[in-house]
Amino acid sequence: MKQLPFMGIICTVMLFIVYRTTNYQFRQTEIDKRLNPFYPWKDTGVVSTTLDSLPRGIIQARSDLELKPLWSKSSSKSKVNVSSSHNLLAIPVGIKQKSNVDDIVQKFLSENFTIMLFHYDGNVDGWRDLEWSKKAIHIVAHNQTKWWFAKRFLHPAVVSLYDYIFLWDEDLGVENFHPGRYLKIVKSEGLEISQPALGPNSTEIHHKITARVRTNKFHRRIWDVRGSAKCTEDSKGPPCTGFVEGMAPVFSRSAWHCAWHLIQNDLIHGWGMDMKLGYCAQGDPSKNVGVVDSEYIVHKGIQTLGGASRKASSPEELTKKHTVDMRVEVRRQSTSELQIFKKRWEQAVEEDKDWVxxxxxxxxxxxxxxxxxxxxxxxxxxxxxxxxxxxxxx
Structure with missing residues (x-):
């Protein structure tokens, strides 16, 4: 009986130690998450001690997409020449748009861009006759969107070498576009997220802010009282300001770090994400997001992903229709994913009480x-x- 008070003290001390240890581990985890934003330990089940068995100086946290030679032509141990490219152009491509993609790439080659092609139709051999193809990075996955490719192959740690990342569609006309002049404007104006304006010959202009203003070098916002999306002086967000569309976005390294995390792993079409890209502007979206007018493109609006209508492939389809319009199915899936993304955003905002x-x-x-x-x-x-x-x- 005399030992009971003593045991009570011991239990109290042990509980206090457990509490302090748990609290310390929680705080350490939060610090790890802030210091290592590329590695979400909690989500993957990997703890921060997995690298403790390596000497700290041997760890190479960054990578790039530069091709490395299998051997050096010189017998001496001279340094291998590294490309001076610090910018990346990534495009989803199909063989039907080969000629147009070649026109785009030729513009960027003059500025020493790294070229990365996402082959959604699986045809890589059809590009081998182009001289620049052997130096490009080729990724193949059938019927996947550029957001699917970007999430899996443009991890921030892998593309951290590049100052700017151009994530473009394949159906863009670049006759009036020069990437070097474009980047000079982007850098001088501090645009973390941008896009070239759409010329008047573009097939579709969904948001007026993306249309070219002939008298401007660039613009960050529009004023328009017509239509459902009225843009006035009081308008503080997309699509009146802080907005670029998804067909030709350009990201700084820091903005891409944020945008990559915004891309949903399971929502491949990316609908609705353009309305949220301004949150990755590394500051005031109304100042750090803009549309460049002097270097503009033409959006041809050629729909290739998913293909045209095809013949029915099963007896069940034959009883319904002789053809199946895959573009309709793609649009239906896109609309569904848009609603899912909106709900996820609303839920995330509701749950994060510290977010402003x-x-x-x-x-x-x-x-x-x-x-x-x-x-x-x-x-x-x-x-x-x-x-x-x-x-x-x-």
């Missing part, structure tokens, strides 16, 4: 600048919550 919408933050800052005594109630509430949590940990 940068588009809304700008509006709040404007109000605060006008009223020096005004305090954002959301900020006040979160500050109070943090103070309460800190007191609990003391």
């Amino acid at each position: 919408d940068p588009f809304i933050r700008k509006q709040r800052q404007a109000v605060q600048d006008d009223d020096k005594n005004w305090v954002d109630p959301l900020t006040r509430k979160r500050k109070r919550t943090r103070q309460q949590n800190q007191r609990l940990h003391i």
Whole structure:
């Protein structure tokens, strides 16, 4: 009986140690996640100690897409020449658009871009007669979109060598586009996410902000009171400002790091993502996202992924129709994925209590600048919550 108080003290001490250890592990995990954004340990089940068996100096966290020779022509141990390219052009391609893709690539070769082709039709041999093809990176997967390819083959750690990443469609006309001049504008204006404007001969212009303004070098927003999406001085977000479309986006290295994480692994069409790309602008989307007018392209709107209508391949299909329009099926899947993406975004915003919408933050800052005594109630509430949590940990 005399040992009971002593055992109680021991149990209390043990519980305290367990609590402190658990709390330390939690904090360490959070630090690991911040310091190693490319490796989501919690999601993969891999713990941060998996590299402890290696000497720290041997770890190479970065890679690139540069081709390496199997041998050196020189007998001496001279350094292998490394391409001076620091920018990447990645395009999903089918053999039917070979001529147009060749026109695009020829423009970028003059600026020493690394070229990466995503072959969604499986035909790689048909490109071998092009001189630049042997130096390009070829990835093959049947009937996959460029977002599917990008998520799997453009990991931020792999493309961290490149200053800018052009993730373009194959049906773009580049007669009036020069990548070197384009990048000079992007760099001088601090555009983290951009696209060339669409010329007047483009088949479809879905959002007016992407249309070329002949008198401008570039623009970041539009004013338009016509149609359902009215863009006024009070408009603070897409598609009036902070917006580029999905057919020809250009990302800085930092913006791509964010955009890669935004791409959903299971939603391959990427519908709706263009409305959220501004959140990856590394700052104010209304300033860091823009459309370049002086270097513009033509969107031809050629639909190839999924192919044209095909003959029915089963008795069940024959009883319904003689042909199956795969483009209709692609559109139906795209629309379904759009709704899923919207719901995921809404749920993520609801669950992350510390997240502040940068588009809304700008509006709040404007109000605060006008009223020096005004305090954002959301900020006040979160500050109070943090103070309460800190007191609990003391």
